[in-house]
Amino acid sequence: MTANDRPSPRPIDRPIARRRFLTGSAGTAAALGLGLPAAGGAATGPFRHGVASGDPWPRSVLLWTRVTPTPSAVPGSGLGPDVSVQWQVARDPGFADVVREGSFRTGAVRDHTVKVAAGRLEPGTTYYYRFRHAGSTSPTGRTRTAPATDASPAGLRFGVVSCANWQAGYFSAYRHLAAHADLDAVLHLGDYFYEYDVDEYGYGPANTTIRPHDPAHETVRLADYRRRHAQYKSDADLQALHAAAPWIVTWDDHESANDAWSGGAENHQPVEGDWFARRAAAYRAYDEWMPVRMSGTAALGDGEQLFRRLRFGTLADLSMLDLRTYRSQQVGNALAGIDDPARSITGDRQLRWLTDGLSSSTAQWKLVGNPVMIAPVVFPPLPAEVSRPLADVTGLLPPDGVPYNLDQWDGYTADRRRVFQHLADHGVRDTVFLTGDIHSAWACDLPVDAGTYPLSRSVGTEFVCTSVTSNNLDDITGSPPRTTSLTVEAAIQANNRHVRYLDFDSHGYSVLDVTPARVQMDYYVIGDRAEQRTGSSWSTSWATDAGSHRVRAASAPVGR
């Protein structure tokens, strides 16, 4: 669908405040025509779900699209013939210099998705790619290979996003991020979509549905997950960002069901069938529809391992975590068990892989794509009017006052201690966790002992990006932005001296700029999510200098 073809927003219950920052941004992606539907009504053409690339390696990158060869071959239908799709990779957007091309066979068995690992490419190089089928050409995507393993790049730049709820509004954050030129990759830290029924989770305190989910019920079966993926990928802003840069993704819980753990999920009931069958369907659809090398390959059905490591020369490596598949069940409303060493958020194998990788890495920056927050957060006593909405939005504070979010690393303190102790024991420098999940923006040091910080040691830093659309604190309380939340933020920081920055109200995206001297996170916020063409503006920047294990305010964002 093009932007103009969208259904009008549903009426909502309260006036939508026109928030700050309504300046538009002309996009590089738009200027190049990247990701925009090709002429001739692509919304109904064979490439109506756009194009994507992902998991860049020095010599190869994964290319993705979905072809709709016949009108009936809609996502999740199981209908439609097997067809061939041609792909091309070129050095230029005009495809005068095609360096690789091939053909890929797809069909209903894989929901007509196409995943190709284009190989024999040059490291650290920008490429353009497209697909063809039956005389139609897809939109053009831009992608970029990782630097050679032994290269020393002067810099890397990543978009950082998480938590995009279709029903809560429009994906303007994706559109504005796509306008940033020269992104090496986009990191999506989870909650790429939501499994909820229509009207179950939406915009603001009344959960108003800005645009309804498809299918019009909670996703449970494979066909449901396929259709939900397809709906999200019909969004022009999402298509634009996919086309602008390769993505490096991990899932959080909503790609399967809320608060998923290794044996179930909060939002999974016995009447919905077997959890493992549901999860297998969710994972299958994810593998089909996302530009990701699950178990290290472009193939489907050869494994569900999502945790993996990407290398960007000597400057950085990036460990992407899966904190849902192997985790022990969240503890109940009592604190009992949060420090039980037998409970794990990573699973033994992934924890060993993570810690061994961190201490044996020769890259300078050890980046970790981390779906849920790892910095400890100890809450002060808060008024009930605030604590309940806070619990609703972030799960940070159950209304009975238990001072932990039991769904993040705070609920698995033995594993966190293992990670932090490992970093200290092995003198691992410059580890930076990049996090999503909690619909708010943070910058934190990572103290081994939060109680005595800052007198005690920090072993790294954490930057948390806010949500693309999912509700946060002021959305839940219904209070104006930067009012109630200011009190909460101040109280949290007073009690958590390693938390240096916190914004509970804004939606948007972040840009992470990595150089040998420092890593900087620029936080951008959008206007009203309910407004399709809302603007975006720089909010603040935080950085960590090499070797410091501390975050500091930075005075200006990096250039576009």
Next chain:
Amino acid sequence: MSGVERRSFLKAGMTGGAAVLLSAAGGARWAHGAVVDKRRVYVVVVDGCRPDEITPAVTPRLHALRESGTNFPNARSLPVMETIPNHVMMMSGVRPDRSGVPANAVYDRDEGAVRELDRPTDLTYPTLLERLDGTGRTTATVLSKEYLFGIFGARATYRWEPEPIVPVSGHAPDAFTMDAALAMLHEADPSLLFVNLGDCDRVGHSDLTGTTLAAARAAALVSADQQVGRLVDALTATGRWAQSAVVVIADHSMDWSLPHRLVSLAPVLEADPMLAGRVQIAQNGGADLLYWTGLESDRVRAVQRMRELTSATDGVLSVHTPDDLRLGARAGDLVAYCRAGWRFSDPAPVSNPIPGNHGHPATAPIPLFLAGGLVPSGATSSRRAATVDVAPTVGSVLDLPAPSGGYDGSSLLA
């Protein structure tokens, strides 16, 4: 130092009336301009400095120097993360399995005793100090610690014997050390000057109270910073800066342990019937070197038993063979590392009351940066760098070929 050596001495007057006594190899001239090649390298070791301690507020001169030159934030000390082996790696460019110097303290099987590696004969590989001396250039050592003066001995063209010595720590305070370095600069003008500033390390070791440690440490850092500033000022004032490469580095960083966080392996091993009386331990703060002294025919079984017992001891991070860490035969049969926040204390729990500690991987991160007119300015490199890279870097500045067999490190300017 052993043997009969012909030396000449020079007593240099310093501001404030103090005098510094320098010595030189027989035949070396005390004169400016003795060397035609004007390029100079100054390697300054801020002993035990952590990379996060260099800040604009506490160490403004070091910070400015780092900003002005090329910084290596991915730099590490190498096993064992102790003073003597890492100074040797800086000057030799090779790992301990080639230099013969794996740790500060080893068990000397010939002498039947644990001792420091502080004799010139302990270092079995040529260093820059004598290799440069043979090419028409001159070298000088100004090392604050007695054992460093010991192991490097008479290798350099010009030397300073540290004094006055602080009795407990065995080192000369930084202000005196820098007095000597500046006297060396003015009187000998060596092509390579190797300086160790010991205060930061020694304060870390000597302070037992914990409560005043932070303040004392900051004071030592401020002092070291001022001393480095004096050197930079002297290089600038004498017009040497443009032809200089200044390497600022630490040999290891520093970790602090709580009083009760100590690992004492001797009682654990002595309690084992097979091992009792047949194991020697050379304690190196954050690392213990373990030596089997029983029958050779029992070695394999005994070392396996030592490994099991050591690995199972609280506070032990990991156990390695010396080969794993490229330490050579002198390091014994096994090397045990402690965890961050712990220390070894052997042979008895009271043997090591010092809370400031290094030798284990937690103390591997070090500051390392280059400055001066001969190095790129305003740069930061993400490459992995180490103490062993100093010699090849100096060699590349002064056009000194690699030694036979090559370096184990590589030039940071390559």
